[in-house]
Amino acid sequence: MKYSPIDSSLFIKNRKNFGSKMKPNSLAVFNSNDIYPISADSTLPFQQHRDIFYLSGVDQEESILVIFPDCPKEKHREILFLKETNEHIAVWEGEKLTKEKAFEVSGIKTVYWLQDMERIMFELMTQCDTVYINTNEHYRANVEVETREDRYTKWLKQKYPAHNVAKSAPILQHLRSVKDTIEIDLIQKACNITEKGFKRILNFVKPGVWEYEIEAEYIHEFIKNKSKGFAYTPIVASGNNANVLHYIENNKQCKAGDLLLMDVGAEYANYSSDMTRTIPVSGKFSERQKAVYNAVLRVKNEATKMLVPGTLWEAYHIEVGKIMTSELLGLGLLDKADVQNENPDWPAYKKYLMHGTSHHMGLDTHDYGILTEPMQENMVFTVEPAIYIPAEGFGIRIEDDVVIQKSGAPINLMKNIPIEVDEIEDLMN
Known part of the structure; x- marks a missing residue:
């Protein structure tokens, strides 16, 4: 090994x-x-x-x-x-x-x-x-x-x-579902390798590169750092490809002005990491892209605060949905009538965010865990809200891996992976 x-x-x-x-x-x-x-x-x-x-x-x-x-x-x-x-x-x-x-x-x-x-x-x-x-x-x-x-x-x-x-x-x-400290250290190593891969591609991505070339940069960095490779099939999706939730073809050319959504993670010692970042192919977000990106980031930050012992997975997602609804109203993607007339079984925000915000993570990317039981200290969850807008030609998802603590906010295992708009633009330029 x-x-x-x-x-x-x-x-x-x-x-x-x-x-x-x-x-x-x-x-x-x-x-x-x-x-x-x-x-x-x-x-x-x-x-x-x-x-x-x-x-x-x-x-x-x-x-x-x-x-x-x-x-x-x-x-x-x-x-x-x-x-x-x-x-x-x-x-x-x-x-x-x-x-x-x-x-x-x-x-x-x-x-x-x-x-x-x-x-x-x-x-x-x-x-x-x-x-x-x-x-x-x-x-x-x-x-x-x-x-x-x-x-x-x-x-x-x-x-x-x-x-x-x-x-x-x-x-x-x-x-x-509840991780030992040795396991958390191994997941952290996987996240650190993913961080190296992401920072590598920030200096590589530009208009004209192909999605599979970006995938190749990741696998180079992962294997170089004692990983067997990807923890799951990587998603490298430019432009409208990002609106296909499990897009894995990775065979299109990245165009100027496009956003690039990358859902990738390294494994280490059979333990997974699971990261998503969305970056501008040209190195700079448009004002609209930046507005949507920051809305997703705010949802992620607020959702993360709710991952504490005692939280129920289903109730958590209902609360995240309310936060997302507020952001979509602010972006003009929903109006008050959409919310007032929504189907409770498929709320209005689901038009732009069809999947859940968090899942257990560990030896399996979608790890073991009883979703009907309260969250506990030392469980590891992803946090991955998104907004998908096919009509505007882009989708944005942001994802980190966090460890629930006995009290206070969870520990973000990906805290060193660039996430703020200014940080990403500075590194790309």
């Missing part, structure tokens, strides 16, 4: 927290992701399943984690099953985890090779009553392929049909 070693105390603590939420005499199983094929002998780059990484720090394929807090054998209360490494694999694929290295990474003493998995699992299953399976229950999940986790679950339930089955997802939704 490119990233520096992570203190194994994080993973030891995460497993302890997970185990404390399990039913008596139960075990939980977590699998690595597959390496997904493209065609012939080509594959996509490996991306570790975030749950096994969160609980073990293991960042390679064909790995299985078992947690069994009440196991009669103390050495079997935490187990890793790994793909056995050898000289041939080391030559062709690079070094894999040894048992000693796996302990160093995870803090797990008991490590077996995968060929021993069925034999050891038989022993464990005779000693437990309930098995926790790991299903993807994220509110935005849309999965059509069968994952390695799915196949393992199918095998386990078929081989041991008499066991009770429980779900890991509800436990992980709570645990992963």
Whole structure:
């Protein structure tokens, strides 16, 4: 891995927290992701399943984690099953985890090779009553392929049909949504790399450059700073492309007078950053562009103040909508009649801001979190209001990542990334 070693105390603590939420005499199983094929002998780059990484720090394929807090054998209360490494694999694929290295990474003493998995699992299953399976229950999940986790679950339930089955997802939704200080430091590193990328392109963007050239500048800076690359598919949208919320083609030329919306973020050690900035291609905002930009920035600043312990996600968005409505009235994009006659289920401001203002962030860009429960200290959220005006040929979105504090305003992990109009114009010129 490119990233520096992570203190194994994080993973030891995460497993302890997970185990404390399990039913008596139960075990939980977590699998690595597959390496997904493209065609012939080509594959996509490996991306570790975030749950096994969160609980073990293991960042390679064909790995299985078992947690069994009440196991009669103390050495079997935490187990890793790994793909056995050898000289041939080391030559062709690079070094894999040894048992000693796996302990160093995870803090797990008991490590077996995968060929021993069925034999050891038989022993464990005779000693437990309930098995926790790991299903993807994220509110935005849309999965059509069968994952390695799915196949393992199918095998386990078929081989041991008499066991009770429980779900890991509800436990992980709570645990992963509140970040450890080590995790916050890792997210901060990802944000710092994103900052370097953004400052790099401020000196690069000018009329005539292509969106994909800007994307290339970002990836250069990200990899140069020990990131694997983008935390999610980057959006580099000039002119009216910014009004397509998930524009990812990045294949148009930037024109003089256009605004350029960039929703990009570096990953670091599997942790995400998520930034949006909108800048003038020519290095200077028009008066109208500046007015809309500052309106979005005011909404972002006011929304950020509301991210405190106890805030409810749905109520927060209602309040942000009121602030946005006021700004849209000031810009002449709405009038009083629009607001008086609005549909409560789709308020008038939604014509110009169709998406939410904040989401959980961490190992996943849209991270785990229960949206019906109050916000807590050390949750990490994005703040990303926007105004999209296709009739005027531009859209503006501004986004930072913040950590909720016990009291007071949240900490902005992107506070050093230029955001004010004057600051951006000065750096571009």
